[in-house]
Amino acid sequence: MNPSHRTTILDVARAAGASKTSVSRYFGSERQRLSGELQQRIADAADQLGYQPNQLARSLKGAGSRLIGMLVADIRNPFSIAVMHGVEQACREHGLSLLVCNTDNDPAQEREHLALLTAYRVEGLVVNITGSPDHELKRLIDQGIPLVLLDRELTDLNAKVVGLDNALAIDMALNHLQARGYRELLYISEPPDRASSRKARLKRYQSGCEARQLRGKVRCQPLEDDAALRQAIADFLAVPTDSPKALLCANGKITLAVTRILQALGARLGDTGLIGIDELDWCALVGPGITTLAQPTDAIGRDAVQRLLAGPANLDTPEGAARRHAPILIARGSTRCPA
């Protein structure tokens, strides 16, 4: 076998004494049309030559690329991975493949990768980024490429959205903290900027604290500045008060950073309440365990693909545009209030 030459449909046709068309039919969806004898000959020849249809050429002609693209802001975020896992499974079940691009939160890479994905003519796009290449995304939608936004809405543009039910999540967190006896809260989030889900969580937190008569402070802080965050938490804990305090972390990365800081400050989990959005491998292991609101990541991922394939939705109704999944509260020792 000549290794420099990938065998093509023509090679098989010749070897089987058949036409390209027949071979194509054999590997396509019209195998039954072929006589049993021809099928056998083609099968043998293909097997012999190790033939495998070239998906690129296939895509070029009729069918689409059978490729779904996924744009991830931070592939090292366990949440992204978990969702990606759901997306991938769903893709597989539909005979689609997944092209994943990680942007490392870099707007330049977002644009670049978006271009890349469309260059490969992906048939659908799952986008999970915080930056805003709004213009580019809009263009894709105009081109008719199915698009699902993960955990983020586009302000001037109504695309399909799948993600956590942010309001519900915050409500559950507040209810839990209140029930456990905490009265002074600090909500820690990355800056909302244009990330709509961060905004939604923050807003609900504020109105929710008011409604429950909780003293709810807020700290929006890029995670890079660890010292500032540490100072903010130290300040919060230092204020003298008679009612128990708790921290609410807006996502898993923050929970990690905050846990480190609390440990460095020598705070005892539980005495200082701690609850985070996103369940992580290790939350049960640290001290008395960290209470979390687990996102149904698998369901979110699968749902994203489903919506991709569902065709144009009625984006005018709220239900048509966004699909919000409920979190699951996993109560652990970090919210066992001593009072």
Next chain:
Amino acid sequence: MNPSHRTTILDVARAAGASKTSVSRYFGSERQRLSGELQQRIADAADQLGYQPNQLARSLKGAGSRLIGMLVADIRNPFSIAVMHGVEQACREHGLSLLVCNTDNDPAQEREHLALLTAYRVEGLVVNITGSPDHELKRLIDQGIPLVLLDRELTDLNAKVVGLDNALAIDMALNHLQARGYRELLYISEPPDRASSRKARLKRYQSGCEARQLRGKVRCQPLEDDAALRQAIADFLAVPTDSPKALLCANGKITLAVTRILQALGARLGDTGLIGIDELDWCALVGPGITTLAQPTDAIGRDAVQRLLAGPANLDTPEGAARRHAPILIARGSTRCPA
């Protein structure tokens, strides 16, 4: 603009009053050959029409697909992700894109995804799986597709390998444990089966214990059976002895499982020594911190791509075949021996 019709090179050519060739040249690597004026016309037309070259068609003709495939056994394993991050970066730097497939440790999916990747005519393949579709892999190599094995060797087949220096890692672990005063060890690994790196680690552990006159036990255990593992650890800890005991975990997933078990058993980290291969986010947070041997995941990922691109290596020399990266010891409280 007609959304049902993606604009092609011909559309641009017409709009610019130029030929397909010129447009192709403009978007290819021969832009300089065009007169400034023509360049301008093409640029305008393309911009106007929102043209973007079809990478699929491009791949079909001359150049390759510019696609690198990566096969991952378990995408939820942080190690895999970390390596993947390195792979992806390296790809990007070389103008390549990464098609990632997760097999969830399922041999059927391994085969399936392997076929998929070759159907897309990936120009190289980074494989990180424990199963053995050896026959398929061999075929790919024969076809001349560059292939790099991550953290695993193929017995009957010499392909390029990139991964941890297993012998060194085990040596470092043993030296550390010995220096810290532990004398009785239990090595916990998933069954080596045909995963060569597991075998290598195990073997070195055994010879290393002997050389150091340590009592080194071994437990090979699929992670699914948590109860059995728990029993094994309980048994190990129960044996009366006067010398301190320590556990050595062969990878990050095991470290997680073992940490959970130790916690459930009420063992105190440090009193019972614990060291694991693979650094994880939370290792500093649990109890006094867990000592680990961090793998240089980024370097491993980048190296994999580099070797992919390096062309055929001399696989006959050990250096040509395998590239082994040294781990980094991160000492924490879990190996602070009280004795």
Next chain:
DNA sequence: TTGTAAGCGTTATCAC
């Protein structure tokens, strides 16, 4: 500097 024409490997359309 620019254009013409022949593929790349496949599928779709139409004949036999």
Next chain:
DNA sequence: GTGATAACGCTTACAA
């Protein structure tokens, strides 16, 4: 049932 033949969108000799 089976097979020519023309696309698909692009690159690349080869001409001009």
